[in-house]
Amino acid sequence: MRAPIALVDCNNFYASCERVFRPRLHGLPVVVLSNNDGCVIARSQEAIDLGITMGMPAHHIPPETRRHGLELCSSNYELYGDMSARVLATLHTFTPLVEPYSIDESWLGFEGFDTSTLAAHCHDLRHTVHRWTGLPVSVGIAPTRTLAKLANRHAKKHPGTGGVFMLEGVHHPETQALLARTPVGDIWGIGGRVAVRLQALGIDTALALAQAQPSWLRQQFSVVLERTARELCGINCIEMNDAPDSRKMIMTSRSFGKVTSNRRDIEEAVRAHASNSALRLRAQRSLAGAVMVMLRTNPHMRHLSQDHTRITLPLPWPTDNTFDIVRTAQNALARLWKPQRIVYQKCGVQLMDLVDIDGQQLDVFQTPQSNDERQRSDHLMATLDQLNARFGRHTVTVGMQRSDADWQLRCAYRSNRWTTRWDELPGARLT
Template sequence: MYALVDCNNFFVSCERTLDSSLEDRPVVVLSNNDGCVVSRSKEAKDLGIPMAAPAFKYKDLFKEYDVKVLSAKFELYNFKSQQVIDIAKSYVMDHEVYSIDELFLDLTGFKYIDIFTYCLEIRNTIKSQANIPVSIGVAPTKTLCKVANRIVKQYPEKFEGVYILDTPDKIEKALKWLDIGDVWGIGRKLSMKMQDHGVYKAWDLLQKPEMWVRKVMGIHGVRMINELKGIRQLDLDTPSPKKSIAVTRSFMEMLANKEDLRERVETFGMYCSEKLRKQNTCCKMITVFVQTNRFRKDLPEYKNAVTQILPNPTNSSILMGKVVNELFENIYREGFYYKRAGVIVNDFVPESERQINLFEEDTQNQHLPAMKAMDALNKKFGKDKVRLGSMSGNNTFGRAKLSPEYEAFLKNNILPEANFRFH
């Protein structure tokens, strides 16, 4: 059996750990640059506020119903996520972190333990120690765990936050209740195609011949059917090494000044080099791109990207900054208002296995002591406390609705760097 631990309205729940007055009132958390709604409390959902709603379109509704609108606190969410993961994984031998607010636990071999009571203990421990409410769905497969978890969240009053799909009758009843569009792995387009063929519920999909499923969905569909039948097809995965690292941002305000844009792009390059050092790798390829606002038809449009292959792999912020600056100079054009930019690094090699070009000077090792010292100080005293002179130290996310209390919280608490992307 597997168990899926899913944090309820995670970002909002994290906010409530800082401010208890947010309990039982509508709360929404906004995305980068305070653009769209990325998390809603139950009270906000009941008001009809959809996920990914543009904040500016709902500001009248926010005001009418006194909805608390908050900027995303990425550092806090990562911190609370690590707390939940550490607590949950201590109860099992194997686990898989699926996202910032979800992880699977392997309950295989728990034959002489009451799984419901055990999962209830996990849930209560997370609530008492991390103050985050979670729902736990238990089933023979990961796909059925998703179904069980949806049932818990749909009918919280019927369960104590834990639901187990452990019999054929329970599974059949659940699949006859679940809409085909809510099956894990079926998107909106495929859902519409299914409905055109009379497949409205998950159970309807099981009634289709395997040849039809293979034709419409490929081998992925066959695996999905087996998972829904309780036949395990998806094992727990270990995180695979990253094949690329990207730091990209949309700016709150369009940038027309060349030096302002240059500073942002160089800062993105520094962040890429920090991530490379964190996983003890070097990159051999760097890409820089810039882009104007494609939604502003009244302004001239421009976008461009350029890539450079390095003679020697590097993770030095100094070398990275020089290359990024050269690439930026190649693609920057005067007279445009830039809305988005980014740096992408690819083609990784382990730091200890760098192959040096005999005809190019290698200064990577000269920078290592300074880079290690900078990383150590930033880990101890907080992000960007020690940085290169070309970096302003300003946050790359526009978050206008951060409270003074949270700013004070960050100064007094060194939170770990996010392990998850938030955009």
């Protein structure tokens, strides 16, 4: 029998991160807003209870919610990313088999663990994560990933579980009852349209899907739905490497805090996006062969000239060097730039033609870097990354990045980056 799989999910992750360093927010409704403080992307349970929905524009949040102490927070991805890394580091102390699934979720494997003590082990894991990071998590344990998702959802919604729920077996009465009360639309990987089609065919619960003929599901829908049904029956069919390869390109783009026609501002934004893309490129040990730069106006400002343009330029050779990538991105912007004053809302930089750093193949017409040049480049980039990791992001940058430039995000409600900025570290007070 295959070892159980656990899904660890941080509860209301963004809102919980905001509460770690601001205890006064506990018990209050907390809402996290998207880039430029546009719409709701995360909510605490108290905010959910007030009827605030995901995607709600910030200016549509009912004014009366303020009477309940509603706290608006600008997205603080630097803090969230660092807190996610701390959770991952903690999980690795409980099992060597940890696979991050998203910023707030991870799969855990328990090969060789005693299943009779596994629930207690995961309770200890949950308490340790909370003690070391301040973040609450829920743990679902089951024979397959799809069942672990359902178990995690049950653990999160039922306080009596203590935040940990383990499905004993597919045919266990408790498992069958959970499947019977789970709507088919709540199953991991089943979208709204597929759910509607299944319901029209009388398959409206997870139990009904598990009892459907797998070959019929494959014929009528897809192999993906067949796998999901088999997973509900306890047959492990979904592996993490079934996910699409995300290393074909890297895109960094963002709407400006204010629309602008200032070339200096846009050059600065392109430079920052190219630098961030290069950092991500090195993190996944890839090299890029080309750079695409995109500019876009606001389609809702129809009284102004509209423009949505892009250009792709090759790099001299596959590289992860920030300076080469920034230089090529700036050359691309120079070719895109129009002399008339067009007001832009967004720009982006995309790295393309990615290859693995250890599997690079040179074109016969390409001039390769010498070993010395490559070693100097690697050493320089490693030093750059170490300085920024030690002293905070953007400690060392290519060119200036003004915090008050029009392209910078609006973040009127952003909390401190408590764990990554020296000047924003939390203070301690003796009493």
